[in-house]
Amino acid sequence: MSQEQTTRCIAIIGGGLIGRAWALVFARAGCDVRLWDPDQDVRARVMDELSETCRRSGDDPAALAHVTVLSSMAEAVDKVEWVQENGPENLEIKREIYAELDRLTAPQAILASSSSALVASSFAQGLAGRARILVAHPVNPPHVIPVVELCPGPDTAPEVMNRAEALMHAVAQVPVRLSREIDGFVLNRLQAVVLAEALSLIEQGVVTPLGLDDTIRHGLGRRWVFLGPMATINLNAPGGVKDYLKRYGPTMARLSDNAARGEAFSERAAQIVAAQMPAPSEVPELSLRRDALLAQLSRFLHSNN
Amino acid sequence: MSQEQTTRCIAIIGGGLIGRAWALVFARAGCDVRLWDPDQDVRARVMDELSETCRRSGDDPAALAHVTVLSSMAEAVDKVEWVQENGPENLEIKREIYAELDRLTAPQAILASSSSALVASSFAQGLAGRARILVAHPVNPPHVIPVVELCPGPDTAPEVMNRAEALMHAVAQVPVRLSREIDGFVLNRLQAVVLAEALSLIEQGVVTPLGLDDTIRHGLGRRWVFLGPMATINLNAPGGVKDYLKRYGPTMARLSDNAARGEAFSERAAQIVAAQMPAPSEVPELSLRRDALLAQLSRFLHSNN
Numbered sequence: 001m002s003q004e005q006t007t008r009c010i011a012i013i014g015g016g017l018i019g020r021a022w023a024l025v026f027a028r029a030g031c032d033v034r035l036w037d038p039d040q041d042v043r044a045r046v047m048d049e050l051s052e053t054c055r056r057s058g059d060d061p062a063a064l065a066h067v068t069v070l071s072s073m074a075e076a077v078d079k080v081e082w083v084q085e086n087g088p089e090n091l092e093i094k095r096e097i098y099a100e101l102d103r104l105t106a107p108q109a110i111l112a113s114s115s116s117a118l119v120a121s122s123f124a125q126g127l128a129g130r131a132r133i134l135v136a137h138p139v140n141p142p143h144v145i146p147v148v149e150l151c152p153g154p155d156t157a158p159e160v161m162n163r164a165e166a167l168m169h170a171v172a173q174v175p176v177r178l179s180r181e182i183d184g185f186v187l188n189r190l191q192a193v194v195l196a197e198a199l200s201l202i203e204q205g206v207v208t209p210l211g212l213d214d215t216i217r218h219g220l221g222r223r224w225v226f227l228g229p230m231a232t233i234n235l236n237a238p239g240g241v242k243d244y245l246k247r248y249g250p251t252m253a254r255l256s257d258n259a260a261r262g263e264a265f266s267e268r269a270a271q272i273v274a275a276q277m278p279a280p281s282e283v284p285e286l287s288l289r290r291d292a293l294l295a296q297l298s299r300f301l302h303s304n305n
Numbered sequence: 306m307s308q309e310q311t312t313r314c315i316a317i318i319g320g321g322l323i324g325r326a327w328a329l330v331f332a333r334a335g336c337d338v339r340l341w342d343p344d345q346d347v348r349a350r351v352m353d354e355l356s357e358t359c360r361r362s363g364d365d366p367a368a369l370a371h372v373t374v375l376s377s378m379a380e381a382v383d384k385v386e387w388v389q390e391n392g393p394e395n396l397e398i399k400r401e402i403y404a405e406l407d408r409l410t411a412p413q414a415i416l417a418s419s420s421s422a423l424v425a426s427s428f429a430q431g432l433a434g435r436a437r438i439l440v441a442h443p444v445n446p447p448h449v450i451p452v453v454e455l456c457p458g459p460d461t462a463p464e465v466m467n468r469a470e471a472l473m474h475a476v477a478q479v480p481v482r483l484s485r486e487i488d489g490f491v492l493n494r495l496q497a498v499v500l501a502e503a504l505s506l507i508e509q510g511v512v513t514p515l516g517l518d519d520t521i522r523h524g525l526g527r528r529w530v531f532l533g534p535m536a537t538i539n540l541n542a543p544g545g546v547k548d549y550l551k552r553y554g555p556t557m558a559r560l561s562d563n564a565a566r567g568e569a570f571s572e573r574a575a576q577i578v579a580a581q582m583p584a585p586s587e588v589p590e591l592s593l594r595r596d597a598l599l600a601q602l603s604r605f606l607h608s609n610n
Contacts, residue, residue: 117556139524139525139527139528140541144527145523145524145527145528146523147519147520147522147523147524149520174519174523174524176512176516176517176519176520176524177512177513177516178511178512178516179510179511179512180511182506182511183559183560183563184556184560186506186511186512186516186517186520187520187524187525188556188557188560189502189506189560189564190499190502190503190520190521190525191525191534191557192556192557192558192560192561192564193498193499193501193502193560193561193564194495194498194499194534195534195538195557195561196498196557196558196561196564197494197495197498198495198534198535201487201491201494202535205484206483206484206485206487206491207481207482207483207484207491208482209535210535211481211482211483211491212481212491212533212534212535213532213533213534213535213536214452214479214481214533215452215454215481215491215492215495215533216495216529216533216534217452217529217530217531217532217533218450218451218452218479219444219450219452219479219481219492220444220492220495220496220529221526221529221530221533222444222449222450222530222599222602222603223444223450223595223599224521224522224525224526224529225522225526225527225530225602226522226595226598226599226602227518227522227595228517228518228519228520228521228522228526229496229499229500229503229517229518229521230503230507230514230515230517230518230578230581230582231518231582231583233500234578234579234582234583234588234591235588235591235592235595236445237588238585238588239585239588240579240582240583240584240585240588241575241578241579241582242575242576242579243585245570245574245575246575249570249575250570251422251489251493251497252493252496252497252500252501252567252570253497253501253566253567253568253569253570254488254567255488255489255493255494255497255498256497256498256500256501256565256566256567256569256570257566257567258488259494259497259498259501259566260561261558261561261562261564262557262558262559262561262562263558264558264561265550265554265555265557265558265561269550270546270547270550270551270554271547273535273539273546274539274545274546274547276535277535277536277539277545277546278536278539278545279545280543280544280545280548283539283540283542283543283544283545286539286540287540290528290531290532290540293531293609294527294528294531296605296609297527297530297531297605297609298527300601300602300605304598304601304602
């Protein structure tokens with residue numbers, strides 16, 4: 001593609017937390033980033049907020065020279081190769097946005113949604129450009145957590161998925177390509193089973209919320225930042241993963257047969273956990289601290305892996 | 306306790322991977338470590354292997370001056386306050402070992418098993434000293450992964466659990482105290498549900514084994530080394546964990562109701578994963594590399610948390 005030779009143009013729709021983090025991801029990779037938010041106040045403060053984000057994450061604020069805030073969606077998406085949409089998780093609003101994006105953008109532009117809750121078919125259906133629409137689901141915030149789930153709808157073209165994967169690699173994110181649409185994608189399906197079992201053990205009084213967190217933080221999670229669950233079990237038996245599943249598969253199968261289900265998401269479990277967690281008033285400050293730690297971890301892993 | 310004033314004496318039963326890692330944990334904390342293995346060849350090479358472990362993990366080999374290899378179990382456990390047993394995961398052998406330990410040790414000594422598969426009641430039942438027997442389940446290898454699940458049997462005294470918890474803190478491990486015996490303890494129950502869902506998604510072709518691992522490595526796992534799953538969701542909604550569960554609980558409940566069960570541990574899934582993983586011949590070298598990375602991560606987290 002001739003675009004590979006020149007600066008890549010990317011539109012960011014929405015200037016909230018996720019939209020800003022995406023803007024930084026693309027800007028620090030040298031893309032020309034065109035940001036728009038329907039709210040004029042958001043547009044007015046977005047560059048200052050991006051400077052603050054850089055300061056906290058240790059990113060070079062010079063990257064922000066690549067970001068332009070536009071006053072209309074039409075200007076923002078003009079001539080871009082990729083639109084990263086970060087609108088509200090509301091089906092009616094998403095449908096309206098995609099109808100407009102499909103109309104305003106060049107036919108070869110890819111339209112990617114940051115949605116974690118809605119699958120592409122739900123808002124792409126019926127649109128002429130549905131073959132170029134997918135979900136590119138980041139983890140919040142994507143400038144310090146690199147994984148991006150690429151989830152096609154039934155009409156998304158394989159060539160669009162290929163280009164999506166290549167772009168994510170080019171901007172130093174880690175794309176995970178799903179073969180088809182599935183509720184929760186991969187990441188939240190994995191998170192859901194952990195939360196269910198965790199809440200159930202806490203509600204039964206087997207372990208405290210802090211003990212549960214320590215089990216992951218200072219145990220399983222330590223391996224998983226290097227290896228992931230599959231590579232982990234591949235090293236947990238002399239003969240690799242097949243050997244592991246032969247030795248421990250029956251035990252693991254029994255544990256998962258007896259694992260908690262949806263009923264674990266109970267009011268009582270929520271109360272027990274909330275009683276041991278920092279208060280909601282501390283959430284904003286703790287989130288900033290988390291993001292600063294994640295930025296440091298990202299650099300550590302980059303130099304040690 | 307007067308023992309707090311003097312050097313703590315610890316016996317390690319078994320000189321394999323786990324026993325050696327435990328020896329290092331206690332030795333670098335300044336304990337007097339007395340190691341015994343029934344196999345004379347293991348005893349003969351254990352100090353060299355410990356030196357090699359220190360070299361790879363960056364631990365000061367001077368700590369090994371605190372380790373003595375004894376030629377009988379009776380000598381090893383004489384006058385110790387804690388026995389860390391690392392025998393095979395075989396119920397008959399465990400019962401024999403604990404009958405002997407109960408006979409050979411001072412009545413106030415605590416007998417702790419590294420077992421991941423057997424609960425304390427299964428080998429402590431009927432012994433006079435069953436109140437001082439518990440499982441202290443480490444993650445392999447404990448000198449670079451600090452969590453230790455402390456799981457009592459029905460007869461384990463609360464005072465024994467208190468002392469166990471204090472000792473683990475004193476040697477810089479992270480104890481997670483369970484209130485009662487449960488199959489798989491906490492860590493393997495959490496691992497089991499992740500593996501089941503992961504293997505099912507892979508077997509269905511939704512995601513590749515490498516994509517699955519990337520989702521955790523470069524996604525969820527990044528947060529979990531700082532926060533754990535409960536502290537993570539406490540920051541994922543403005544009003545904290547209660548707000549999170551109100552907003553996303555129904556979705557997470559639906560996903561866990563539809564999650565994979567024991568049947569996911571299939572031959573077919575094992576084959577698909579094995580085909581994308583490093584070959585069994587690479588397991589020893591990759592395990593050493595993993596442990597070296599874990600040692601570096603441990604130092605990173607220690608200085609950044």
